Each structure stands twice: as C-alpha cells, then as structure tokens.
Amino acid sequence: MQHLMIETIARLIDEAPTAEQAGHLEECDKCSATLEAMRADHAALRNLPMIEPPPAGWQQLEERLREEGLIRRRTAPPIWRSTAFRVAATIAIFVFGAFSGIALMNMQPGGSRNGGRNGATSEGASPSLIFATEPSTPEEAIQLYRQAEALYLEALTRVAQLDDQQAGADPVARLAALEGIASITRSALDQAPADPVLNGYHLTALAQREATIRQIVASQPGRWF
Amino acid sequence: MVEIEYIDRARRGDGDAIRELYKRYSPRVYAVVRRLAGDDALAEDWAQEAWIRAIRALPNFRGDSRFSTWLHRIAVNSALHGRRWRDRRTKNEVALPPALPIHGRAEQTALRLTLEQALQELPEGMRQVLVLHDVEGYTHEDIGEMLGVTAGTSKSQLFKARARMRKLLETSHGMEGEEACNT
Numbered sequence: 176m177q178h179l180m181i182e183t184i185a186r187l188i189d190e191a192p193t194a195e196q197a198g199h200l201e202e203c204d205k206c207s208a209t210l211e212a213m214r215a216d217h218a219a220l221r222n223l224p225m226i227e228p229p230p231a232g233w234q235q236l237e238e239r240l241r242e243e244g245l246i247r248r249r250t251a252p253p254i255w256r257s258t259a260f261r262v263a264a265t266i267a268i269f270v271f272g273a274f275s276g277i278a279l280m281n282m283q284p285g286g287s288r289n290g291g292r293n294g295a296t297s298e299g300a301s302p303s304l305i306f307a308t309e310p311s312t313p314e315e316a317i318q319l320y321r322q323a324e325a326l327y328l329e330a331l332t333r334v335a336q337l338d339d340q341q342a343g344a345d346p347v348a349r350l351a352a353l354e355g356i357a358s359i360t361r362s363a364l365d366q367a368p369a370d371p372v373l374n375g376y377h378l379t380a381l382a383q384r385e386a387t388i389r390q391i392v393a394s395q396p397g398r399w400f
Numbered sequence: 401m402v403e404i405e406y407i408d409r410a411r412r413g414d415g416d417a418i419r420e421l422y423k424r425y426s427p428r429v430y431a432v433v434r435r436l437a438g439d440d441a442l443a444e445d446w447a448q449e450a451w452i453r454a455i456r457a458l459p460n461f462r463g464d465s466r467f468s469t470w471l472h473r474i475a476v477n478s479a480l481h482g483r484r485w486r487d488r489r490t491k492n493e494v495a496l497p498p499a500l501p502i503h504g505r506a507e508q509t510a511l512r513l514t515l516e517q518a519l520q521e522l523p524e525g526m527r528q529v530l531v532l533h534d535v536e537g538y539t540h541e542d543i544g545e546m547l548g549v550t551a552g553t554s555k556s557q558l559f560k561a562r563a564r565m566r567k568l569l570e571t572s573h574g575m576e577g578e579e580a581c582n583t
Contacts, residue, residue, distance in 0.1 A: 185562035213566055219515055220534040225427035226434050228447060233422055235444075236451050240418065245455045247413030311416075 179206045188217050326359055346391045353384040407467060411458045418455060425468060426451075429475040435531045436479040438520050450478035476532065480546055483524070518568040526561035533558050 179199060187210055192200060200207045240246045360377035403424075409417035429450055434443040454474045461470055519527055528547065532538045533554070540551035540558070547554065 181563040181566065182559040185559040185566075188562065209566065212569075213562055216515070216562070216565060216569060217534055219511060220530070221537075223431070223435075223512060223515065223535055226431040228426045228430040229440075229444060232426060232430070232444070232447070233419060236422065236448050237415065237419070239448065239452060240415075240455060243452065243456070245413060245452070246415040246418060 178203060181209065184210050185213055188213055326355070346387050346394065350384065350387045350391065353380055353387055356380045357384055403467060404463070407458065407461065410455065411461075421467075422451065425471055428468065429471065432472065432531070432536055433475050433479045435516075435519060435535060436476070436483070436528055438524070438527065442482065446479045446482040447475070449482060450475040453478055472536070476536070476538075476546060480528070483528075514569065514572050518565055518572065521568055522561055522564055526557055526564060529554055529557040530561040530565065534562075 179196060183196070184206060187196065187200075200210065237246065357377065357380040360373060360380050363373050364377055406417045406420050410421055426447070430443065430447045433447045433450060434440070437443040437446055450471075454471050457474065461467065519531065522530065529543060532543045532546065533540065538546070540554040543549075543554040544551040549557075
C-alpha cells in the first residue's frame with residue numbers, strides 16, 4: 176500500500192481530502208492515526224498559554240522609556256492615589272473645619288466679613304472638581320487638600336456671618352452657603368459613600384438647608400401652598 | 401477605568417497608564433516573541449523592543465483595530481526584525497523548559513512543555529510559520545507579508561513544519577519515527 180506523504184496529511188488539517196486520499200484514509204489505519212495525531216497537535220498549539228515575562232521586565236522597560244522620554248509624568252506612589260488617603264484627608268478637613276466653624280460662630284459681630292458674596296465657594300474651584308482631581312504627587316495632594324479646606328472654611332464663615340442676627344440675617348444667602356457645604360459633603364461622599372462621619376455632616380447640611388428653605392418659603396407673602 | 405482611557409493617558413506619557421497596559425498585555429507579547437525567538441535572552445530584548453516601538457507609535461494608534469491586535473502585530477514585527485539583524489544565536493539553542501512559567505494541570509503542563517520543546521527544535525523558518533499560523537492564527541497572506549514570501553511558500557512551510565513537529569513529538573514519546581507515511 177502506498178501511504179500518504181506526511182506533508183500531505185499535514186495539509187488535510189486545513190483542507191478537504193481528494194476522493195483518492197479519503198479512500199486511502201478509510202482503509203489505512205496508520206495514515207488516519209497520523210492525521211488524528213496531527214489534529215491533536217494543531218489543537219494543542221492553538222491552546223498554548225500565555226507566557227509571563229521575566230519579573231524585572233517592567234523595571235527595565237520603564238528605565239528605557241524614561242531614557243527615551245516616552246514617560247513624562249512621574250509614576251505616583253500608590254498612597255497618593257488611594258481612597259484611604261482621600262478619606263483620611265476628607266475627614267481631616269471636616270474635623271478641622273468643625274473646630275474652625277465653632278470658633279467662627281463665636282466671633283463678635285463686626286469681625287472679619289466676607290464682602291457680601293452670596294456663594295460659599297467663590298474661590299473659583301468647584302468642590303466636585305477638587306475631589307475628582309487625582310493627585311499624582313504629594314505636592315498636588317497637599318494643594319488639593321488646602322483648596323478643599325479653604326472651601327469648607329469659607330462656607331462656614333459665611334454661615335457664621337449669616338447667623339449673626341446683628342448683621343441682619345439673609346436666609347437666601349444662608350441657603351447659598353448651605354448649598355456650598357452640601358456640595359462639598361456630597362463630593363466627599365462620592366469618594367467614601369459608607370463613611371459615617373461624612374454621612375453625618377451631609378445629613379446635617381441637608382437638614383439645615385431644608386430648614387432655611389422652609390424659613391424662606393414661610394416669609395414669602397404670596398405663598399403657593 | 402476603560403482601556404481607551406489608559407491608552408489616551410499612555411499616549412501622553414503617563415507611566416501608570418503604560419504600566420497598566422504592560423500588565424494586561426505583556427504575557428501575550430512575551431509569548432509570541434518567546435516562541436518566535438526560541439530562547440529567553442533574545443525574547444527579552446525583542447519584547448522590550450516591541451513595547452518601546454508600541455509606546456512610540458501610540459500617537460498613531462487610531463483605534464481602527466483592537467489595541468491588543470495592533471500591539472500583537474508590533475510584537476511579531478519586532479521579533480521578525482530582530483531575527484534579521486541578529487546572527488549571534490546558534491541553531492536550536494536550548495534552555496526553554498525551566499524558563500517557561502506555564503500554568504495548568506500536570507498532564508496539560510507536560511504536554512505543553514513537550515510542544516514548546518518541539519517548537520524550539522524546529523528550523524527557524526518552519527517555526528515562524530507554525531507559530532504565526534497555528535499558534536497565533538495569522539493567515540498565509542499575513543504571514544507572507546510579514547516574512548516577505550508568497551502565501552504559497554508560507555503554506556508549504558507550514559505543512560513541512562507540521563510534519564516535522566509530528567516526528568519530533570513521536571520521538572519525544574518514545575515512538576521511533578516510522579517511515580510508513582513517508583512514501
């Protein structure tokens with residue numbers, strides 16, 4: 176019996192056999208076994224796994240990328256990008272802010288005033304923007320921390336001023352200030368939704384805001400309800 | 401974060417984004433380069449070269465194909481380019497099995513190691529075509545373009561490579577290569 180050439184059998188993995196080849200394969204156990212073995216080889220080759228590169232691969236590559244100027248931003252240490260860091264910074268802002276607020280609430284009338292601005296966040300930086308910004312260096316993180324702290328203090332200052340009866344309470348301005356605080360607490364909660372301290376601050380701000388809205392509505396002569 | 405964002409940041413030179421892409425795709429890049437190279441030292445050089453080329457070319461990546469496909473093609477080209485410019489490797493250099501961290505069940509691992517060993521023992525031209533076609537799934541037209549040969553030549557090399565592979569595997573299983581199917 177004239178067997179099929181092994182290259183011919185290899186071809187039959189992808190291509191259909193001629194009638195003559197098919198007839199031979201039906202009769203010849205050796206050639207059909209070779210074809211089956213090659214099909215198994217082919218399937219096994221298709222399923223070869225990925226191969227992990229050497230452990231030092233990234234360090235070497237990173238070094239070269241830096242040499243070639245293909246990495247421009249410094250790779251940030253994970254701590255500056257971690258949620259834990261943000262939560263810690265946020266809590267610190269609120270703890271510090273709370274003490275500052277108490278101090279401001281106790282200020283004598285006629286103290287430092289905030290120029291009649293209606294919004295609590297008038298520094299030009301939005302709270303959500305600050306919290307959405309991802310610091311890549313410790314310096315950036317500190318800068319963001321200070322911006323958030325300034326926003327919170329400014330809002331508290333405004334609330335303290337508006338609570339000062341001698342200065343003349345303006346519930347609309349107070350509402351704007353409370354909106355500012357609620358905006359900050361909401362942004363903080365986006366980072367740490369389950370944090371009980373932040374939730375407490377947020378609910379307090381919302382409750383104060385609602386009370387102010389009621390006050391405004393009640394003071395309107397032409398109420399609609 | 402979705403892949404396109406990492407790509408966009410990597411394009412702007414963000415090291416973290418590049419590292420993330422490396423983490424995702426380096427096993428695939430290394431696998432194809434390693435199998436084409438036939439040894440670890442060359443594979444390390446060529447894989448690194450592939451990544452450098454890819455990051456350099458990232459501003460030109462427009463997303464017409466998947467990033468993984470685009471990167472894979474760069475890796476293959478880097479390996480083939482590297483092959484043309486090197487002559488320091490001696491034919492059928494060995495040292496493959498211990499260096500390959502292949503995962504899976506014991507019998508599968510044994511089969512894979514046998515396959516990898518047999519691949520390595522193939523002549524270079526056959527190995528390239530077999531890896532590109534049977535392992536990586538490229539067409540003969542693609543392979544012809546990559547290697548600068550016709551699709552017919554690629555096909556012919558593939559059948560020879562499969563035949564040689566079968567003999568190598570038979571030998572490795574203690575079955576002496578029989579002449580039965582050679583005539």
